[in-house]
Amino acid sequence: xxxxxNAPTQSKSVLYLDGVSVSFDGFRALNSLSLFLExxxxxxxxxxxxxxxxxxxxxxxxxxxPDQGEVIFDDHVDLTKxxxxxxxxxxIGRKFQKPTVFESHTVADNVRLALAGERTTWSALFGARDLxxxxxxxxxxxxxxLKSHCGRLAGDLSHGQKQWLEISMLLAQDPKLxxxxxxxxxxxxxxxxxxxxxxxxxxKTHSVVVVEHDMRFVRALDVKVTCxxxxxxxxxxxxxxxxxxDRVVEVYLGR
Amino acid sequence: xxxxxxxxxxxxxxxxxxxxxxxxxLYVSVCNLLLxxxxxxxxxxxxxxxxxxxxxxxxxxxxxxxxxxxxxILSLGHAAFFGLGGYAMGMxxxxxxGDRGVYxxxxxxxxxxxLNWKELPWFWHGFDFFPFALLMVVLVPGVLALGFGWLAFxxxxxxxxxxxxxxxxxxxxxxxxxxxxxGFGGNNGLTDFKDILGFDIQANSTRVALFVITVAALALxxxxxxxxxxxxxxxxxxxxxxxxxxxxxxGYRVENYKLLAFVISAxxxxxxxxLYVxxxxxxxxxxxxxxxxxxxxxxxxxxxRGTLTGAALGAVTINFLKTTFTSGFLAPxxxxxxxxxxxxxxxxxxxxxxxxxxxxxxxKRSEAAPAxxxxxxxxxxx
Ligand SMILES: Nc1ncnc2c1ncn2[C@@H]1O[C@H](COP(=O)(O)OP(=O)(O)O)[C@@H](O)[C@H]1O
Ligand SMILES: [Mg+2]
Numbered sequence: 163x164x165x166x167x168n169a170p171t172q173s174k175s176v177l178y179l180d181g182v183s184v185s186f187d188g189f190r191a192l193n194s195l196s197l198f199l200e201x202x203x204x205x206x207x208x209x210x211x212x213x214x215x216x217x218x219x220x221x222x223x224x225x226x227x228p229d230q231g232e233v234i235f236d237d238h239v240d241l242t243k244x245x246x247x248x249x250x251x252x253x254i255g256r257k258f259q260k261p262t263v264f265e266s267h268t269v270a271d272n273v274r275l276a277l278a279g280e281r282t283t284w285s286a287l288f289g290a291r292d293l294x295x296x297x298x299x300x301x302x303x304x305x306x307x308l309k310s311h312c313g314r315l316a317g318d319l320s321h322g323q324k325q326w327l328e329i330s331m332l333l334a335q336d337p338k339l340x341x342x343x344x345x346x347x348x349x350x351x352x353x354x355x356x357x358x359x360x361x362x363x364x365x366k367t368h369s370v371v372v373v374e375h376d377m378r379f380v381r382a383l384d385v386k387v388t389c390x391x392x393x394x395x396x397x398x399x400x401x402x403x404x405x406x407x408d409r410v411v412e413v414y415l416g417r
Numbered sequence: 418x419x420x421x422x423x424x425x426x427x428x429x430x431x432x433x434x435x436x437x438x439x440x441x442x443l444y445v446s447v448c449n450l451l452l453x454x455x456x457x458x459x460x461x462x463x464x465x466x467x468x469x470x471x472x473x474x475x476x477x478x479x480x481x482x483x484x485x486x487x488x489x490i491l492s493l494g495h496a497a498f499f500g501l502g503g504y505a506m507g508m509x510x511x512x513x514x515g516d517r518g519v520y521x522x523x524x525x526x527x528x529x530x531x532l533n534w535k536e537l538p539w540f541w542h543g544f545d546f547f548p549f550a551l552l553m554v555v556l557v558p559g560v561l562a563l564g565f566g567w568l569a570f571x572x573x574x575x576x577x578x579x580x581x582x583x584x585x586x587x588x589x590x591x592x593x594x595x596x597x598x599x600g601f602g603g604n605n606g607l608t609d610f611k612d613i614l615g616f617d618i619q620a621n622s623t624r625v626a627l628f629v630i631t632v633a634a635l636a637l638x639x640x641x642x643x644x645x646x647x648x649x650x651x652x653x654x655x656x657x658x659x660x661x662x663x664x665x666x667x668g669y670r671v672e673n674y675k676l677l678a679f680v681i682s683a684x685x686x687x688x689x690x691x692l693y694v695x696x697x698x699x700x701x702x703x704x705x706x707x708x709x710x711x712x713x714x715x716x717x718x719x720x721x722r723g724t725l726t727g728a729a730l731g732a733v734t735i736n737f738l739k740t741t742f743t744s745g746f747l748a749p750x751x752x753x754x755x756x757x758x759x760x761x762x763x764x765x766x767x768x769x770x771x772x773x774x775x776x777x778x779x780x781k782r783s784e785a786a787p788a789x790x791x792x793x794x795x796x797x798x799x
Contacts, residue, residue: 223666250668262663264656275649275656281669283677286650335667 175237176201176339176369177222182231183393184217191217192228193393199339204365206380207373208404209390210414215373216259218390219341223256224249235339251281255337259344259373261324265317269308269327272316273299276331299334306330306360321348329360339369346379358382377405377415389414425647426640430775434726435636441468442632446625462621466696467740469628471733473693476631476638478716478732479725480685483642485714486723487651488678489658491576494583495686496709497590498558500700502687504594505557507607507700508541509550510618514611527609528602538600547614554691555684561586562683563676570672570679575661584707591705606701613695624696631692635729638685642725645681654678655723715755719762721769730771 177199184192192214199205207215220226221233224246233241241249250256264272277294279285303309306326311319316327325345332340342361346354358379364370365385374380380387380401387404389397391414397407404410426435445468448460477499484490516523520530525537543549565586569579597603616623645651656664657671665671694700703709713732720731735758742751766773 225662246662246665247668247670250666256666258663262660264659264663266655266659267652271652275652275664276667281667283650283670283673286653286674287645287648289648331667 174201175199176203176235177371178232178234178237179218179222180232180234182218182221182228182233184214184221184226184228190393192221194231195390195394197388197395199369199371202365202369204361204370204372204383204385206383206385206387206401207371207390208375208377208380208387208414209396213390214393215390216343217393219256219343219371219373222249222341223254247281250335250337253336253338254341255332255335255339256341257325257328257332257343257345259347261321261328263316263319263324263327263331265315267316268312269303269314269316269319270296270299270312272327272331273302273334276334277302278334278336302330302334305333305363307356322350322353325349325357326360329357329364333364337368340364340371342370342372344373344375346374346376354379355382422644422648425644429778430724430726430771431639431643434639434729438632438636442629446629449621449625462624465621465624465628469624469631469696470693471736472628472631472635473689473696474713474716474732474736475729476635476689476692477686477713478720478728479635479638479642480682480689481713482717482722482725482728483645483685484675484678484682485717486725486728487646487658488654488675489661490675490679491580491714492583492679492682493580493707493710493714494585494587495682495713496705496707497583497587498562498683498686499690499693499709500587500590500594500702500704501558501561502554502690503694503700503704504601504607504690505544505550505553505687506691506694507610508544508553508601509547510610510613510695511607512541512545513613514609517611518609526602526607528597528605529600532597541600551691554687558683558687558690559680562680566676566679567672570675573672584710587705587710588707591702591707594702594705602701604702606699606703607694608699608701610695610698618695618698627692627696631696634688634692638688639725639729641681642685645678646725650674650677712755715759717769719758719766719769721771721773721775724769724771724775727769727771731769734770 175198177197179195179197182192182195183190195214195218209215217226221228222241224241224244228242235241235252235254239252264275267275274294277298279294299312300309303312306329308323308327308330311323316324319327325348329342329345345361346357349357354376361370361372361383372383386399387401388395389404389407389410396413397404397410405415426432445460445465448458449462449465452459477495481492481495484492511526514526518527520527522530525534529537569582574582593599594601595604601607610618612618613623646654653664653669653674657674661671690704716731716735717728718731719735720729721727735755738754738758739751742748742754762769768776
């Protein structure tokens with residue numbers, strides 16, 4: 163499983179969205195959206211509330227079916243034909259906008275369930291997952307500095323800790339592509355900085371899409387930025403270019 | 418692997434539970450069979466049958482807790498699986514009557530003679546043979562649960578909608594089994610049983626044997642459920658209960674996990690029904706009543722959802738209360754007592770009797786432990 167990440171790849175895009183549209187009762191949440199992500203790239207997505215950022219992630223992960231358009235993973239896999247667990251198996255992991263962890267499980271068990279490996283009912287009943295060592299879990303938890311909390315119930319963690327736990331579950335899952343929706347919402351400044359450096363670190367070995375409002379955080383990520391507005395791309399480029407783009411200032415930053 | 422599975426029974430709750438069952442089985446059988454009726458400690462046979470009935474309900478409750486407590490599937494249709502298991506056993510018991518029925522027909526049960534049927538319907542074939550009947554006891558509920566669950570879970574029916582369609586399922590069976598043409602004795606159901614495996618069904622020794630087998634079945638059901646919930650499989654079930662879509666996005670095929678729990682739970686409910694029928698002496702369509710399924714949910718809630726032992730305790734406690742209240746002058750108030758118990762326990766014991774007790778116990782223990790020390794990773798909820 164672990165061989166997936168660093169394997170040299172011939173592909174030109176890890177994620178390719180073209181002309182993707184989604185309507186909810188006539189309301190266009192995504193309007194002919196196109197996006198192209200290179201292997202190993204980290205991309206920051208910004209945009210006002212309701213711009214369609216979360217909906218875009220829903221489309222990529224199989225939660226929402228697009229009305230139109232292509233969604234291609236790794237140059238050849240059509241994601242619109244697959245369901246959530248199949249897409250997860252392909253190597254796409256997702257952090258939700260609202261931190262979602264298994265509250266009545268311990269921190270360690272949250273990671274245990276996320277770790278890469280077989281996921282059939284049979285293997286769960288008869289033990290493959292029980293061979294996972296505490297070491298593997300600790301390694302993951304150390305990266306998000308939650309190791310000392312491993313025995314606590316996830317439901318007892320603070321909001322910021324839950325965000326990190328969820329990110330650590332993504333790491334454990336070891337996907338090729340990570341989709342991270344508003345990871346620093348509700349975090350203190352110090353936590354925000356830590357999260358930025360954690361994501362930069364993750365980006366060394368993974369392709370990452372980060373949605374975030376916090377401009378200081380986006381600046382700290384120091385990657386190409388895409389600004390969405392009303393379901394399509396308004397502007398794309400370096401953070402400096404995007405943040406001085408007149409249209410972006412008007413619809414998003416100016417307010 | 419075996420040791421790991423056995424270790425899932427090493428917690429205090431399991432040890433107390435299985436210990437009480439073993440002691441109870443010994444006590445009841447010794448005091449019924451060996452003590453004279455005049456002895457103060459003698460357990461009368463009707464009490465043995467009554468306890469046996471409670472324990473059948475306890476098996477049903479454990480089955481329900483497996484899907485509701487651990488996986489969040491609030492089934493309001495478990496009476497259907499219980500009833501089907503019961504009917505499978507009832508059909509065997511009917512065939513055992515042979516020519517001793519009122520009409521003394523060696524080939525047909527009385528109710529078929531009464532309906533002027535000439536031949537045994539095809540689906541009654543095989544029920545003379547005990548192992549076949551036993552197979553049907555688990556197979557029929559299991560297959561129904563498989564078909565129903567496959568459709569429901571694949572279409573992602575959850576929450577209230579799922580509860581409603583499970584209720585509709587049991588209601589449909591109620592209506593179907595009421596019809597004489599269905600060939601299950603209609604309104605009157607199956608009754609007047611004589612023997613089981615050649616033993617007189619009314620005899621003390623048979624009654625005690627049925628009771629002991631019920632105890633063993635409860636212990637086995639509990640053990641299987643406990644092994645399931647303490648394994649990684651059980652952790653995934655709880656994960657689905659707490660955050661279904663998170664579980665999907667981690668790559669788990671949620672519908673398969675749910676389906677397995679649902680089918681096994683249905684088989685357990687079928688076994689409960691099969692043990693219930695010879696001890697109660699009758700099975701009729703009223704067992705499919707929607708209210709029965711709802712009562713089972715109340716047992717589990719009062720005893721403690723997601724604890725297994727609590728489900729069993731709740732079933733026995735509430736049914737003991739029911740027996741007490743439905744005989745004598747308090748009878749008209751039973752439904753108020755049941756509703757009141759449910760409301761009070763939801764308000765004051767939201768985790769149920771066992772859930773609350775176990776929380777208090779753990780709190781006391783962690784206070785006793787040196788401060789600052791993190792408790793070792795607990796195994797799934799007890
Ligand atoms: N399931 C849904 N049903 C109806 N409308 C939706 C649904 N999901 C999202 N929307 C709408 O689509 C728009 C885009 O939402 P979203 O993708 O969550 O925006 P963002 O994440 O950029 O804030 C919003 O106006 C939202 O109300
Ligand atoms: Mg959003």
